[in-house]
Amino acid sequence: MIKFPKRLEKGSTVGVICPCSAITAEQEKKCREVLEKMGFRVKMADNLTADYAGYMAGTGKIRAQWINRMFADPEVDAVFCARGGDGCGRVVEYLDLDLIKANPKIFVGYSDVTTFHLLFNQVCSMGTFHGPMVSSNMIDAFDEESEAAFWDALTCSGDYVYKNPIGFPVKVLREGRARGVVTGGNLALLSASMGTPYEVDTRGKIFFIEEINETGNRLERMVYQLKNAGKFRDSAGILLGQFTDCDNKPMPEYDAICCFRDALEDYDGPVLYNLQTGHGEKHITIPLGAECNMDTKNRRILFHMERESTDKKECIGK
Secondary structure (H helix, E strand, O other): OOEEOOOOOOOOEEEEEOOOOOOOHHHHHHHHHHHHHOOOEEEEOOOOOOOEOOOEOOOHHHHHHHHHHHHHOOOOOEEEEOOOOOOHHHOHHHOOHHHHHHOOOEEEEOHHHHHHHHHHHHOOOEOEEEOOOHHHHHOOOOOHHHHHHHHHHHHOOEEEEOOOOOOOOOEEEEOOEEEEEEEEEEHHHHHHOOOOOOOOOOOOOEEEEEEEOOOHHHHHHHHHHHHHOOHHHHOOEEEEEEEEOOOOOOOOOOOHHHHHHHHOOOOOOOEEEOOOOOOOOOOOOEEEOOEEEEEOOOOEEEEEEOEOOOOOOOOOOO
């Protein structure tokens, strides 16, 4: 069973890491400021502004060492990614997964961070959060609805209702109801997981997918790779998030959802889309590893999280 670390509280210590690409010195300063303003104590990895190969925050070994250190540090309650980017594959071989499993902590990020979600969910049996990142989302434009959902997900025990922002209706691609553990993340990283020890396992699960900056033909290739590998067929239901700037210039009206509609023509499970989770301006948190109940009739998505702590206090963020 996948369990989630104890709920987050004001005054907790947050460790900030760049497990993929780097941020600037100015962004590093703002990351600390915004988290301290939220009421957290902050520990920062020392590679946040490092530059390796022009697109990574240090070597894979250095980035893994900081992930391991944050999970090993008894003072750190949660690990927040500053941003995603590139280069997560280099980190995997240096992660101490036994250490991470023995020291479960709140872990938040998305995009390239998908690789770590898969590892922590499937290997460490630890729930994680596909949610806003400090530099990418919090320092400049953390909108009220995304922030409220972030707090709800990280501070509640038990049930968490997914609520799209006002003006963004959840839409139905295929009707039905389903229940299962939610898994997934970024399409490119899910596709890249094929054949690895952390290959996405969708058997009986709710499969969540989002993407950014992919052309129609590239998106098509990755969608059909997952289809042909049985990842859609094996799943109980599918949730589709944002597909930001995934333009099909030769035929703009044939967008990402049209591609999924074709790929899922023979799919038996329910499919909801237009979830505002991914690389858009809004980012509603999804607790990966939680039990998910989805119902297309009322377009309701409910997550249930089993916490390490039995604390049943109300959410602190509203």
